[in-house]
Amino acid sequence: MNSVDRFDILIFGGGKAGKTLAMDQAKAGKKVAVVEVGLIGGSCINIACIPSKTLIRSAEVAHSMKGISEFGITADNVRSSLDLVRDRTARVVAEMVATNQAGFDASGFDLVLGWGKFIAPKTIQVKTASGTRTVSGEQVFINLGTTADVPDLPGLADASPITHVEALQLGDLPTKLIVIGGGYIGMELGQAFRRLGSEVTILERGPRLAPREDTDVSEGILKILNGEGIEVALSAYDLSVSGRSGESVTVRSADGRVFAGSHILVASGRRPRTAGIGLELAGIEVDDRGFIKVDDHLRTTADGVWAMGEVAGTPMFTHASLDDYRVVKSTMTGGNRTTKGRMIPYCVFIDPEFARIGMNEAEALKEGIEYRVARLPMDVVPRARTLSQRKGFMKALVAVDSDKILGFSMLGVNAGEVMSVVQMAMLGGLPFTTLRDGIFAHPTITEGLNMLFANVPASAVVRKAA
Ligand SMILES: Cc1cc2nc3c(=O)[nH]c(=O)nc-3n(C[C@H](O)[C@H](O)[C@H](O)COP(=O)(O)OP(=O)(O)OC[C@H]3O[C@@H](n4cnc5c(N)ncnc54)[C@H](O)[C@@H]3O)c2cc1C
Numbered sequence: 359m360n361s362v363d364r365f366d367i368l369i370f371g372g373g374k375a376g377k378t379l380a381m382d383q384a385k386a387g388k389k390v391a392v393v394e395v396g397l398i399g400g401s402c403i404n405i406a407c408i409p410s411k412t413l414i415r416s417a418e419v420a421h422s423m424k425g426i427s428e429f430g431i432t433a434d435n436v437r438s439s440l441d442l443v444r445d446r447t448a449r450v451v452a453e454m455v456a457t458n459q460a461g462f463d464a465s466g467f468d469l470v471l472g473w474g475k476f477i478a479p480k481t482i483q484v485k486t487a488s489g490t491r492t493v494s495g496e497q498v499f500i501n502l503g504t505t506a507d508v509p510d511l512p513g514l515a516d517a518s519p520i521t522h523v524e525a526l527q528l529g530d531l532p533t534k535l536i537v538i539g540g541g542y543i544g545m546e547l548g549q550a551f552r553r554l555g556s557e558v559t560i561l562e563r564g565p566r567l568a569p570r571e572d573t574d575v576s577e578g579i580l581k582i583l584n585g586e587g588i589e590v591a592l593s594a595y596d597l598s599v600s601g602r603s604g605e606s607v608t609v610r611s612a613d614g615r616v617f618a619g620s621h622i623l624v625a626s627g628r629r630p631r632t633a634g635i636g637l638e639l640a641g642i643e644v645d646d647r648g649f650i651k652v653d654d655h656l657r658t659t660a661d662g663v664w665a666m667g668e669v670a671g672t673p674m675f676t677h678a679s680l681d682d683y684r685v686v687k688s689t690m691t692g693g694n695r696t697t698k699g700r701m702i703p704y705c706v707f708i709d710p711e712f713a714r715i716g717m718n719e720a721e722a723l724k725e726g727i728e729y730r731v732a733r734l735p736m737d738v739v740p741r742a743r744t745l746s747q748r749k750g751f752m753k754a755l756v757a758v759d760s761d762k763i764l765g766f767s768m769l770g771v772n773a774g775e776v777m778s779v780v781q782m783a784m785l786g787g788l789p790f791t792t793l794r795d796g797i798f799a800h801p802t803i804t805e806g807l808n809m810l811f812a813n814v815p816a817s818a819v820v821r822k823a824a
């Protein structure tokens with residue numbers, strides 16, 4: 359073994375939780391190292407949230423130009439250039455990487471760039487540009503994230519499919535994009551490419567999009583995507599592929615449907631980056647899907663080793679990874695914050711957005727929780743009319759035996775922001791009447807919450823699992 363550089367804190371993978379903990383602990387005077395294969399700042403800013411949302415914004419602008427006559431404006435000869443869209447995305451990413459790098463430098467931790475693997479408990483060997491370096495930590499934190507899971511479908515690997523990484527860096531706009539998977543990435547990027555000018559077909563093996571959501575949400579999203587000319591093939595399972603992405607591809611489903619396209623994008627879920635990194639040499643166990651086993655404090659099966667973010671099975675959101683940092687920091691400083699029962703919001707950046715906090719009807723029914731439900735079509739919210747963004751609805755679940763808000767779902771313009779207002783009320787333990795009777799600025803989308811919560815039935819409409 360090479361000589362070992364010893365640290366108080368060793369972080370394996372510089373994702374959201376890892377980089378935040380590294381800066382925090384280095385500033386606190388600890389000797390800290392982060393082993394990172396190359397994404398300065400992790401997936402979110404380099405290849406995931408930030409570039410995808412930047413591309414999506416360009417696509418939104420392109421889309422609104424198409425419907426510009428609705429606003430009494432004429433714009434002739436409007437064209438989009440994928441090169442310029444990609445350059446804008448690259449600029450936003452570069453800015454964020456630079457900001458991250460500056461934060462890393464200011465905190466003073468040792469960034470060890472290279473692919474790492476455990477070679478002994480708490481000891482990682484890193485293949486750097488100049489050779490190998492071995493580092494160990496008194497406390498070790500794993501934050502390695504996930505990677506696109508390319509399913510083992512006949513012909514798919516030979517077709518050289520793209521993932522979100524390549525999709526965000528394409529030189530030419532696909533004439534016809536086939537997307538395998540109708541989840542977050544499939545819906546977001548599918549809609550964005552459609553709006554930039556591609557024909558798009560989404561193949562989803564399940565019977566509906568967004569299967570974790572209530573059926574009214576799935577139906578609403580389907581209608582919106584179909585309305586923009588996106589073909590969505592549901593129950594498209596046991597796919598087989600021929601051809602090559604970038605040239606011509608054909609996909610067949612078990613029931614005989616055939617889909618032809620120029621490119622194929624795989625967006626069918628994620629797999630943890632735990633293979634081949636010597637976890638067994640470090641006493642760190644994984645579950646049957648390869649995610650690192652952790653307890654509510656994110657402690658692994660190895661003493662003094664924690665795992666955070668997606669690799670630990672945390673819900674796959676940047677803000678959830680950030681909260682893992684808080685959980686770990688709490689344990690390190692004698693606190694008792696855990697992952698148990700935490701409320702994690704999310705927003706799918708289709709347009710209009712879909713956002714949820716807390717429970718939906720399907721979950722309440724499954725758990726046998728009685729609830730009252732209020733619904734409001736976006737069409738009646740004055741701000742939605744001024745914006746010509748009338749699609750979708752808001753929905754809230756309220757307890758039966760109290761005025762507690764159980765959950766909120768919204769498919770509509772600014773859903774992510776409006777959801778946060780409801781989330782604050784839930785975090786503060788406020789009754790739904792606070793949102794029903796609070797004074798919101800007019801005309802805002804949030805003002806719709808007055809109307810939504812005015813629709814909460816006194817008690818009559820109670821639904822319960824059969
Ligand atoms: C296309 C896309 C869009 C998304 N959009 C959103 C969104 O809008 N909002 C949201 O909240 N979430 C979004 N997500 C999810 C979000 O990106 C992640 O949940 C978030 O980045 C947290 O990841 P993490 O902290 O678990 O790890 P990551 O940020 O993935 O960090 C893991 C790091 O470990 C490094 N690494 C891995 N293996 C090794 C090794 N052997 N040696 C050295 N280094 C290694 C990687 O290079 C990486 O930098 C999106 C994901 C994708 C794919």
Ligand SMILES: NC(=O)c1ccc[n+]([C@@H]2O[C@H](COP(=O)([O-])OP(=O)(O)OC[C@H]3O[C@@H](n4cnc5c(N)ncnc54)[C@H](O)[C@@H]3O)[C@@H](O)[C@H]2O)c1
Pocket residue numbers: 509511538539540541542543544546561562563564568569594595596597625626627628673674675704705706707
């Ligand atoms: N806005 C956001 O916060 C955001 C955006 C993008 C990604 N993410 C995170 O990244 C995760 C991964 O995204 P994703 O879209 O890859 O996964 P996903 O789990 O959201 O969706 C994958 C979809 O692919 C389908 N599928 C799987 N195998 C298939 C097959 N062989 N044929 C056809 N369909 C198949 C699944 O039924 C599912 O609907 C998300 O779950 C989310 O947590 C978040």
